[in-house]
Amino acid sequence: MQRYSDRENTSTNRARRHHPLSPPLGLRALAGAGALALLMAACGGDDAGTSEDGTVTLTFANWADTEDATRPGLQETLEQFEEEHPDIKIESEGIGFSDIGQQMVQRVQAGNPPDVAQLAGNDTFAVASTEALAPLGEHLDEETISAVNPADVEGGTYEGELVAFPWIDSPQGFWYNKGLMADAGLDPEQPPETIDELMDALAAIKEEFPGITPLGLDVTNRPFGLGANWAWMKTFGAEPFGESGANANSPEMVEYLSWMSELASNDYIEPGRKIGEFRPQAAQDEVAFIWDQDVFQGVVQDTNGMSDEEFFEAWGVTTLPTGPSGEPYSVNQGHQLVIFNNSENKEAAAELIEYLSTSEDAIVDYTMDTALALPPVTEPEGEVAELMDTPVRQSFIEDINPTFTVPPYGQTFSAGYGPVMAGLQQIVTSGADPADVAEDIQSKLESALD
Structure with a gap:
């Protein structure tokens, strides 16, 4: 930039x-x-x-x-x-x-x-x-x-x-640290394209650099947190609520929650941190991948003084790794x-x-x-x-922008984000059973959306 x-x-x-x-x-x-x-x-x-x-x-x-x-x-x-x-x-x-x-x-x-x-x-x-x-x-x-x-x-x-x-x-993109990838034995020009490839990459990063954050992902209980995770839910085929009401107790949502539980249990994510807290850390090469908006580049450069050329050599951005749906998504915030x-x-x-x-x-x-x-x-x-x-x-314009999806904003979103994000927090902090959590989210959503 x-x-x-x-x-x-x-x-x-x-x-x-x-x-x-x-x-x-x-x-x-x-x-x-x-x-x-x-x-x-x-x-x-x-x-x-x-x-x-x-x-x-x-x-x-x-x-x-x-x-x-x-x-x-x-x-x-x-x-x-x-x-x-x-x-x-x-x-x-x-x-x-x-x-x-x-x-x-x-x-x-x-x-x-x-x-x-x-x-x-x-x-x-x-x-x-x-x-x-x-x-x-x-x-x-x-x-x-x-x-x-x-x-x-x-x-x-x-x-x-x-x-x-x-x-x-201000869409969200999947940023990757090329230097950390290379040092972990990964191809810095081939970022993960699927959830399976992402999990392999996170494991390699964790093994080589046990002290850094493999994936910067905001899972805090607030509307922004649900906006940040909506694309990940969608690529698993999950939409916990929408115009038709609550739909959290679904196989797709359980699979998404199971994946989030795996991320947390392997210490691939840090559940209590907001996205803004990961950015300065990333500027010091302490985050390997981060799901963040285009503002990420400016914050990193302001923090560490990188030139444009140095930033482009160190970082790349691409679309969300795809899950069972086979489609990447991004929420424009x-x-x-x-x-x-x-x-x-x-x-x-x-x-x-x-x-x-x-x-x-x-x-x-x-x-x-x-x-x-x-x-x-x-x-x-x-x-x-x-x-x-x-x-x-150019990556945002050509690759990421076409993947825009819009969450069900409005009164439904205002009422629904709390139950969903509370359930997600339970998953990533306590190791609760994903099927039980999905059922609990469904019950709370039905009450909240009634």
């Missing part, structure tokens, strides 16, 4: 661009970020209007403005937007990632949502279920919508309406932008969505440099196309 500081033409010395990435991408947009200490004191869409001089003020709730790694880049990008759109001002409301979904639901109920918000994963559908999100098809033209990954459009569709537009893509029905400035909000999601400046300086993620556009041009031309990003 080409870091911001390494680029010859930064946003401070490069002429401002006044065109979207694939003109005319026509995506109007949403923007901003800022946190409210009190929900009722928040600046809602009803309060955001047009001043006497015709300037529109948009409120933008997001978590990017609360995090040290993304705040400066976001603020600069919003300033760029305001420079190019002098009739639109952005009030950024920073709200933590763990809180923003619940706060948006509460603000909808209180009648004071922002104009736009940054959401992700199940939060998007939890907010959509309040029927408070504006149908974006009424504000974005077909050319704009067709310019982004069709899987992202599907992922932002709720009850037949596009209500969330992709800001960044990217970020989306939404407009609320209460907004009095939906067209201005749409202008901001277009800018954040598709303009070359925003993609180069925020999406790829600050967020360390992939843009949702299908035909990148100019500097974006140049930055996308790396082994890692």
Whole structure:
């Protein structure tokens, strides 16, 4: 990944661009970020209007403005937007990632949502279920919508309406440490393609390097944990719940749980650790394989100072090793932008969505440099196309992105992740019988989903 500081033409010395990435991408947009200490004191869409001089003020709730790694880049990008759109001002409301979904639901109920918000994963559908999100098809033209990954459009569709537009893509990939593989007698250019091959590789790694983590996999009891494991469940043919209700007491789920039990009993995984805790460890060559998003590269390089060339020599990324289903899967845990029905400035909000999601400046300086993620556009041009031309990003685009699958987000997911992940934690920490755990998950899911 080409870091911001390494680029010859930064946003401070490069002429401002006044065109979207694939003109005319026509995506109007949403923007901003800022946190409210009190929900009722928040600046809602009803309060955001047009001043006497015709300037529109948009409120933008997001978590990017609360995090040290993304705040400066976001603020600069919003300033760029305001420079190019002098009739639109952005009030950024920073709200933590763990809180923003619940706060948006509460603000909808209180009648004071922002104009736009940054959401992700199940939060998007939890907010959509309040029927408070504006149908974006009424504000974005077909050319704009067709310019982004069709899987992202599907992922932002709720009850037949596009209500969330992709800001960044952040799919999960199977990363492998080439040096550790070679030292363990494995072919560093042939990562495991199946679960059986993976188990052989993990055994070789464990034997050669008993002190390192063979597989970095987040199995913590939280929505992210289920999102991280959904692809693994799917490749075993298991879907513990969905539109038809609970389906955890199945042979496929038992087989998946049995495999997870084997991983834990052989010390191939560390059950109590979140994915962010594995990344610095991986930067020190203490993780052989890791199931992680594209942000992994940036974190490793920031930790150990690797150049792009050194990283590509040390690490590769590919699709999930396949299980009984024979198909690899990946869950895109990217970020989306939404407009609320209460907004009095939906067209201005749409202008901001277009800018954040598709303009070359925003993609180069925020999406790829600050967020360390992939843009949702299908035909990148100019500097974006140049930055996308790396082994890692091409692997995501050509191999991993086509394997996207969407978990059953919404109220079902909110109710179901707890029983599933509690059962998985029982498997990986106590050595419980997989068949008994699957039956227990099924019972708890039936109660939770009733």
